Amino acid sequence: MKIAVFLGGCSMERNVSLASGCAVKKALENNGHTVKLIDPALGSDQTPLQPILENFSASTPITLKDLSLLPSKNIINTINSKHLDDVDVVFLALHGEWGEDGKIQSLLEMRGIPYTGSGVMSSALTMDKGMTKILMQHFGIKTPNWFILNSKNYDESNSANKIKNEIGFPAVIKPNDQGSTVGLTIVKNVDEVSSALKLASQFGKSILIEEFIPGRELTVTIINNEAYPIIEIKPQDGFYDYKHKYTKGMTEYLCPAPISEELTKQVQAESLKLFQISDCKGFARVDFRLKDDSSFYCLEINTLPGMTETSLVPKSAAAKGIKFSDLCQNIVDSAITEFKNK
Ligand SMILES: Nc1ncnc2c1ncn2[C@@H]1O[C@H](COP(=O)(O)OP(=O)(O)O)[C@@H](O)[C@H]1O
Ligand SMILES: [Mg+2]
Incomplete structure (x- = not known):
């Protein structure tokens, strides 16, 4: 297949997305696909991408000033450009605003190109933490006040x-x-x-x-309507902030999380429930806090979570014996199926 991996983009998580996109490209090429990288923040001229890829660091976020130099209008030009003329599917390795929030999904719908992950409504809804919490409350999923x-x-x-x-x-x-x-x-x-x-x-x-919910931190991967092994996230100190998320060695990850089988099943069931009621597709990741008394509180669901080989979703898939390249292939396959069923 001819696959365009979208990476970078116009959000604060741009640098993380550059790392996700490069990892996904490698995996899909290993699977025999023809893959090109496209940064929707650049518009129809993609020539600046190569130097960007040679010189970025996921462990520091882009500044607001640098972000203002990447207008969202460029995304429309990218989607309309010749770069997408011969593409069978777009793999979205974008994170955050303009990538994970339904807007680019909407443009891809208009252009008639299949894309990975959740659709327009679901992406927009879950990007809004408050709206997601209203949904959780309605369906009895515990979330902090x-x-x-x-x-x-x-x-x-x-x-x-x-x-x-x-x-x-x-x-x-x-x-x-x-x-x-x-x-x-x-x-x-x-x-x-x-x-x-x-x-x-x-x-x-x-x-x-x-x-604030004191205690431990858990995250649950959902792939194609199935909950995967839970990861416990243990930052070395402080809490799971940008630095602890993207600096090697600053956080310990335990998978499967050392919690009882019964609690595991409960947390997985709530995660799957949230995935389904928010109409997510393909894959997603649900974040929780766990109190000492075993009560657990859902913070959010991420529809385009990190996809470097050491990110949380690939870690959880690996704990079930699924290689990163097979995980990427699964995500592509479900995008194609979803498109055909529309
Ligand atoms: N209500 C909360 N209680 C305790 N810790 C929290 C709470 N909300 C956020 N955090 C901490 O901040 C991190 C990021 O918060 P989260 O709501 O998942 O937003 P995002 O990951 O989208 O930035 C969480 O992983 C957790 O470590
Ligand atoms: Mg989170």
């Missing part, structure tokens, strides 16, 4: 009071629609609220304020 603020128009002292009275400290303040822990602060008291709100407000239209 929360409220939402408008990034451009919030009252600082009212918000601090509301946290004190309704959520309690510590609390988590994060952009409502980012990934990779960008713009997230765990605030311990009222004095820390102001700067945390300012930070989160830079990265999205709304801010999610959430109850």
Whole structure:
């Protein structure tokens, strides 16, 4: 098959996506496909991509200033360009805004090209953490208490009071629609609220304020409607922020997670339920916090999770004996099936 792997893109997670895309290309080539890399942030002229690929680091995020030099309009030009004339399927190795949130999926639908992962509605819904939490609440999936603020128009002292009275400290303040822990602060008291709100407000239209769930961290991979072995994530210190996610050796990953079989089944069942009620397709990854009393709380579902060979989804697949190249092939196959069934 002729496959275009989309990587990079116009989000804060651009550098992680460059790493995902390169890994996926290698895997798909090993499977005998003809693969080209396309960065939708570059538009119809893809010549700058090669030097970019020779000089990026996933362990530091792009700055907001550099991101502003990559206008989302370029994505339309990319989708409309000749680069996609001879492509059988697009493998989306993008993460975050403009890649994981249904917008590029919508353009690919218009152009009539199959793409991997979830569709327009599902991607848009799950990129919005608050909307996903409403869905979880409706279907009885436990999620930390929360409220939402408008990034451009919030009252600082009212918000601090509301946290004190309704959520309690510590609390988590994060952009409502980012990934990779960008713009997230765990605030311990009222004095820390102001700067945390300012930070989160830079990265999205709304801010999610959430109850802090102490304990352990779990993540569950779903591939084609099946829950895979759970991973326990143990950051060396602090919490699972950008640095701990993408710097080698800063986090320990235990797979299968050392929790009881009964708890494993429960967490997997809730993950699969969220995958299905949000109408996800192909694959996704669901993040949880686990308290000492074994109660667990869902934070979010990621429809285009990291896809380097050492990312969480490939780790979980490997624990079930599935090689990275077979995982990528499965994802392509389900995209083709999904397209034919439309
Ligand atoms: N309510 C919470 N309680 C405890 N830790 C949290 C909470 N929300 C986020 N975190 C920490 O921050 C990380 C990132 O948060 P998450 O909601 O998964 O956003 P994203 O991964 O999209 O940036 C989590 O993996 C977890 O370590
Ligand atoms: Mg997460």
